[in-house]
Amino acid sequence: MSSIDKQLIQRKMGKRTFQNKLLKAIFFMCIIFSILVLGALIIRVVSQGITHLDWNFLTSFASRFPEEAGFKAAVVGSLWLMVIVAPVSVFLGVGTAIYLEEYAKDNRFTRFIQMNISNLAGVPSVVFGLLGLTFFVRLMEMGRSIMAGGLTLSLLILPIIVVAAQEAIRSVPNDQYEASFAMGASKWQTIRRIVLPSAIPGILTGSILALSRAIGETAPLLMIGALTFIAYLPENVWDGFTVMPIQIFNWTGRPQEEFHFVAASGIMILLFLLIIMNSVAIYIRNKFSKRY
Amino acid sequence: MTQAQQTAVKHDAIYSVNQFNLWYGQDHALKDVTFDIPQNQVTAIIGPSGCGKSTFIKSLNRMVEMVPGIKMAGSINYKNKNIFDPKYQVEELRTDVGMVFQKPNPFPKSIYENIVYGPKIHGIKDKQTLDNIVEKSLKSAALWDEVKDRLHENAFGLSGGQQQRLCIARSLAIEPDVILMDEPTSALDPISTLKIEELVQSLKEDYSIVIVTHNMQQAARISDKTAFFLNGEVIEYDDTNQLFSNPSDQRTEDYITGRFG
Numbered sequence: 001m002s003s004i005d006k007q008l009i010q011r012k013m014g015k016r017t018f019q020n021k022l023l024k025a026i027f028f029m030c031i032i033f034s035i036l037v038l039g040a041l042i043i044r045v046v047s048q049g050i051t052h053l054d055w056n057f058l059t060s061f062a063s064r065f066p067e068e069a070g071f072k073a074a075v076v077g078s079l080w081l082m083v084i085v086a087p088v089s090v091f092l093g094v095g096t097a098i099y100l101e102e103y104a105k106d107n108r109f110t111r112f113i114q115m116n117i118s119n120l121a122g123v124p125s126v127v128f129g130l131l132g133l134t135f136f137v138r139l140m141e142m143g144r145s146i147m148a149g150g151l152t153l154s155l156l157i158l159p160i161i162v163v164a165a166q167e168a169i170r171s172v173p174n175d176q177y178e179a180s181f182a183m184g185a186s187k188w189q190t191i192r193r194i195v196l197p198s199a200i201p202g203i204l205t206g207s208i209l210a211l212s213r214a215i216g217e218t219a220p221l222l223m224i225g226a227l228t229f230i231a232y233l234p235e236n237v238w239d240g241f242t243v244m245p246i247q248i249f250n251w252t253g254r255p256q257e258e259f260h261f262v263a264a265s266g267i268m269i270l271l272f273l274l275i276i277m278n279s280v281a282i283y284i285r286n287k288f289s290k291r292y
Numbered sequence: 293m294t295q296a297q298q299t300a301v302k303h304d305a306i307y308s309v310n311q312f313n314l315w316y317g318q319d320h321a322l323k324d325v326t327f328d329i330p331q332n333q334v335t336a337i338i339g340p341s342g343c344g345k346s347t348f349i350k351s352l353n354r355m356v357e358m359v360p361g362i363k364m365a366g367s368i369n370y371k372n373k374n375i376f377d378p379k380y381q382v383e384e385l386r387t388d389v390g391m392v393f394q395k396p397n398p399f400p401k402s403i404y405e406n407i408v409y410g411p412k413i414h415g416i417k418d419k420q421t422l423d424n425i426v427e428k429s430l431k432s433a434a435l436w437d438e439v440k441d442r443l444h445e446n447a448f449g450l451s452g453g454q455q456q457r458l459c460i461a462r463s464l465a466i467e468p469d470v471i472l473m474d475e476p477t478s479a480l481d482p483i484s485t486l487k488i489e490e491l492v493q494s495l496k497e498d499y500s501i502v503i504v505t506h507n508m509q510q511a512a513r514i515s516d517k518t519a520f521f522l523n524g525e526v527i528e529y530d531d532t533n534q535l536f537s538n539p540s541d542q543r544t545e546d547y548i549t550g551r552f553g
Contacts, residue, residue, distance in 0.1 A: 106360065175397035179459070182355060183410040183466055184387035193409070194399060 045271070049264030057265055061231040062247065066258035071266050073230050074247035077146070078215055080234050081243055084150025085157070085214050090207050092154065093161030097203075100162075101169045102191055121159035128156040129223025137224050144225040147237040152220050157210040164206020168199035201288035208281040212274050218245040244270045306331040306470060306500045307352060311366035314347060316359065321347045323524045324366070329517075334492060334501045336515035336532065338508055340552065344524040345504045346394075349472050352502065353389040354382050370470075387414065390463030394475040396455035398447035398462070403430075403439050406447050406458055410466035425465050433461035434491050453484025460491065464499075471495065473503040477510065489514050508548055512536050520544045 052066075060070025096117075104110040132152030142148040172195050180190040196203075226246055234241045244266060251263035305328035314322040322344045329335050329352075337345045350356040351368060354375060367374050375385050398406050407426045408416075416422060426443065430436040435457045439450070447458055456476060463471060473492070477485040492501055492514050505511050511518050512532060519529040520541075528535060528544045539545045546552060 173397075175393060175395060176399065178355065178358070178391075178393060179397045179399065179462075180409070180413075181358070182353060182386055182391035182393075183413065183463065184383045184385075185410075185413045186383055189413045193413070198400065 042271075045264045045267045048261045049266075049268045052261050052265040053268060057262075058269075062229050062242075062250075066256060066262050069251070069259070069262045071244070071247065071269060073233060074242050074244045074266070075269065076233050077226075077230075077241035078243045080146045080237070080241060081150050081153065082211065082215070084147060084237060085153045086207075086211055088151065089154040089157050089161055089210065089214075090203075093158050093207070093210075094165045094203055096158075096162045097165030097169055098191060101166055102187060102195070117159050117162050121163065124219075125156055125217055126219040126223060128152055129220030131155065132220055132224045143238070144240050145238045146234055146241045148224055149221050149226055149241065149243075150237070152224055153214045153217060156217065156220055157214050160210040160213065161203075161207050164210070165199070165203045168202025168206065169195055171202065172198045201284055205281045205285045208277050208284070212277040212281075215243075215277070216245055216270065216274060218243075218249055221246055222249075244273075304331050305329060306371060307502075308369040308372075309367075310369070312351065312368055313365040314344075314351060314356065315363040316347075317361050321524050322351070325524075325526050327519060327526055327529045329500065329502060331500045332496055332498075333516040334496050334503060334514055335517045335519065336511035337502065337504045337519050337521060338506075338511045338547075339521035340547065341506075343521040345521045346474055348521065349474050349502055349504050352470075352472055353386050353391055355391065357382075387466055388468050389470040389472060390466065390468035391472045392456070392459050392463055392474070392476045395479050396452055396459050398450075398455050398458050400446065400448060402444045403447050403450070403458060404443040406462050407465045410462060414466060429461040429465040430458075432464050432495065433457045434487065434494075435461055451484070453480050453487060456480060456484065456488060457491065460488070460495075464495075468499065470500045470502065473501065475504050475506055478506055485510075508536075520547065522547070 057070050058075065059072055060068060061073050063069040100110065100114060104113075129152065132148060132155070136142045136148040136151050137144060140148075142151075176194050176198070177190060180194045185193070221243060226240070226242055229250070230240060230242050248263050248266040248270065251259045251266065254260075307329035309325050309327055309329070312322060312325040313320070325348060337349060339345050347356055351364070352370075352375075356362060364376065367376065369375070370385065370389070373380055399409060401409075404426055407429050408422045411422060411425050416425075427436065427440075430439060435454060438454060439458075442449075447455065450458060456479075460471070460476075477488050480488065489510065492503065495501060496516075503511075503515065515532045517529070518532045518535045520527045520535065520539075520543075522543055528539060528541045530540070535544065536548055539548060
């Protein structure tokens with residue numbers, strides 16, 4: 001006799017297909033929920049912010065009067081910050097990743113470092129702010145400068161870049177290493193000529209995403225005391241500064257309702273910048289990803 | 293000097309392997325391997341899967357050291373120098389000893405860039421010299437006519453057999469003395485295999501070739517000397533004709549007549 005009961009299969013068929021449809025619907029709801037919330041947010045921000053968004057908004061400093069308030073100092077402050085964060089975090093992050101993946105021996109110390117890098121990625125950003133305040137601002141006497149803020153944010157996003165770069169380096173197939181080593185290439189020559197060219201798209205993508213996180217970060221900069229009201233542009237990295245999210249945070253905290261509209265305009269600028277950065281990351285990933 | 297003497301000189305040992313042992317952790321992969329590999333000859337290494345033939349060929353240019361947790365004992369002399377001598381730079385050894393792998397592994401670069409990779413890492417920058425190297429290497433690897441019009445296209449656009457010949461050309465570009473081939477045709481179709489075999493025949497004029505192969509007919513067709521490995525030991529090492537027509541060990545006979553493996 002057959003161990004497969006055809007009738008039993010028939011009877012259960014309806015239930016199985018129903019189950020599949022039900023779960024498909026539930027998963028669909030999950031994505032709809034987040035899209036709706038995002039949509040609502042964007043509609044609200046745009047409807048509030050569009051009235052105030054004009055060229056003046058980008059070219060004026062902050063002001064006591066909402067109609068005169070502008071975003072200039074914050075935009076320029078954020079850009080200055082990137083001048084520090086981008087090179088410092090990418091250099092340290094990629095260097096760390098190369099060492100861990102290529103040179104480090106697989107021993108207890110390496111595994112300890114590796115574990116801590118993963119843990120660091122989960123440390124709340126406000127804790128990094130505290131670190132920045134104690135170490136850069138006070139101990140190294142950098143004051144509440146762009147340098148102190150930039151170094152703090154670099155540390156914050158460092159683990160993200162390290163992990164992304166490690167993934168990218170690990171995705172280079174072993175036979176590529178073999179081919180290079182077999183021709184008498186040194187380790188560094190292999191990294192420089194074979195590994196990095198293949199890993200660069202992944203490294204860039206991870207770095208850009210990490211940088212866009214740094215641009216949106218508020219808490220650590222509040223901790224180190226980035227100013228919220230400045231009517232001048234920083235001239236060098238030792239000057240005080242404000243950044244976009246802090247300026248937005250400040251505006252939304254004001255009692256006058258007009259300032260909330262100003263804040264919405266600021267959010268639009270910030271969102272626009274983040275969308276651009278993420279698009280560039282996606283473009284790089286698609287354009288340069290190597291297929292073996 | 294008579295003709296016979298000249299031949300004898302020409303076929304001096306390029307590699308001399310003496311009591312060589314290798315362990316992967318607890319696993320004793322090579323046991324007291326001892327034999328000489330002659331110059332300007334094709335030496336085939338045959339044996340069933342897991343007998344240590346790949347491990348052995350990778351020991352000859354120390355690629356085996358990429359595997360973590362290996363231990364070695366005994367010596368391998370290349371041109372009378374112990375390759376495991378700490379003073380002997382592994383990069384220097386690998387400049388003299390090229391390698392071709394089981395799966396074609398070109399770099400994701402143009403054909404031209406693949407060939408000049410080796411010369412460039414050894415510091416050759418002159419455009420004219422590099423161009424000459426590319427032409428010479430591709431001609432030696434019997435690939436020039438097929439690719440001369442698309443040197444700057446990506447190497448991944450080539451067929452599997454062409455990719456493998458490109459890898460051979462790439463290893464020739466640094467003008468090694470020895471070429472190690474680790475089952476170079478196992479991923480290829482019969483026609484490409486035939487081309488590679490013909491190529492091996494022509495290359496032995498200028499190079500000493502060690503080839504690992506799964507395919508006994510291939511060993512019989514192209515090699516001068518054959519070593520039969522079993523469970524990490526060299527069971528028999530002899531002239532290819534001798535080994536295939538009149539093996540001295542029962543296990544060799546069992547293997548080459550297809551009773552196992």
